[in-house]
Amino acid sequence: MGRKSKRSGRRSAIRWIIIAVLVILILTVRLVEEIGPERSPSDRFVVSKVIDGDTVELLGGDRLRLLSIDTPERDDPLYDEARELLTGLALGKTADIRFANRRRDRYGRLLGYLYVDSLFVNQIILENGLGYLYLFKDTDLDREETSQLLAAQRRAIDRKVGLWALPREAEEYYLALPNSFRMHRPGCASLRPSDKSRCRRFSTREEGMYEGLSPCRNCCP
Numbered sequence: 153m154g155r156k157s158k159r160s161g162r163r164s165a166i167r168w169i170i171i172a173v174l175v176i177l178i179l180t181v182r183l184v185e186e187i188g189p190e191r192s193p194s195d196r197f198v199v200s201k202v203i204d205g206d207t208v209e210l211l212g213g214d215r216l217r218l219l220s221i222d223t224p225e226r227d228d229p230l231y232d233e234a235r236e237l238l239t240g241l242a243l244g245k246t247a248d249i250r251f252a253n254r255r256r257d258r259y260g261r262l263l264g265y266l267y268v269d270s271l272f273v274n275q276i277i278l279e280n281g282l283g284y285l286y287l288f289k290d291t292d293l294d295r296e297e298t299s300q301l302l303a304a305q306r307r308a309i310d311r312k313v314g315l316w317a318l319p320r321e322a323e324e325y326y327l328a329l330p331n332s333f334r335m336h337r338p339g340c341a342s343l344r345p346s347d348k349s350r351c352r353r354f355s356t357r358e359e360g361m362y363e364g365l366s367p368c369r370n371c372c373p
């Protein structure tokens with residue numbers, strides 16, 4: 153074999169190696185994209201820390217805010233109970249997260265329905281009266297999860313457990329703006345006087361919450 157053909161044979165071998173490396177690189181990038189954390193509709197993560205009754209940290213540092221529920225803040229009654237319930241259900245477990253139309257909130261936290269061992273954790277918290285259903289205008293109201301959560305809240309109201317058993321100063325009536333999910337005391341400062349005539353009225357707070365409303369964070373009815 154001549155020196156020339158030896159050299160061209162080596163050159164073509166190098167060319168094939170470069171092509172093979174490029175193909176492998178492209179395939180790897182595509183694979184990583186496909187298994188990336190936000191690709192599949194039901195992703196699996198490990199819960200590494202429980203922050204409070206409705207927020208957990210996932211292995212790797214991402215935070216997940218449990219969608220459509222709101223649990224007591226630190227220093228509020230039943231804060232510890234809500235946090236303990238979530239800890240018992242989820243800490244150290246592999247979580248299945250189902251996302252709705254909005255994947256992250258403005259703080260960069262993931263927003264989702266949390267499932268552990270096939271249990272719908274958001275629902276269990278409401279079932280025990282340790283949080284309120286908390287919907288937004290852009291919540292997927294048609295989703296099955298929303299009706300499951302509302303049903304759980306109704307059962308907790310009927311059974312008078314958790315938050316539903318706490319004594320509260322009752323108002324003569326409660327108000328909610330049309331197309332809003334927040335319920336207010338009649339004197340709430342976040343309602344303009346001109347708004348009040350447009351509001352829907354409820355004679356008890358439970359009546360509004362039975363429909364899926366949640367307490368305004370300002371007047372805390």
Ligand SMILES: [Zn+2]
Binds near residue numbers: 340341343368371
């Ligand atoms: Zn209010």
